[in-house]
Amino acid sequence: MKRSYIPQPRSHFLRITCECGNVQEVFSHATTNVVCRVCGKTLAEPSGGIAKIYGSVIEVLD
Numbered sequence: 001m002k003r004s005y006i007p008q009p010r011s012h013f014l015r016i017t018c019e020c021g022n023v024q025e026v027f028s029h030a031t032t033n034v035v036c037r038v039c040g041k042t043l044a045e046p047s048g049g050i051a052k053i054y055g056s057v058i059e060v061l062d
């Protein structure tokens with residue numbers, strides 16, 4: 001068996017709850033800082049691939 005495909009990290013949207021209670025959708029491979037639109041806290045930070053997520057992921061969306 002030969003594996004000729006290159007594995008691609010799948011990107012998707014994550015539904016995240018901020019500690020203030022705001023629910024916001026964040027791209028899993030965000031390339032810019034994503035801040036909570038209510039309290040301004042950083043929810044995601046770029047890290048060269050999958051973004052660093054701060055907050056609780058409650059759902060993964062395609």
Ligand SMILES: [Zn+2]
Pocket residue numbers: 018019020021022036037038039040041
């Ligand atoms: Zn917040």
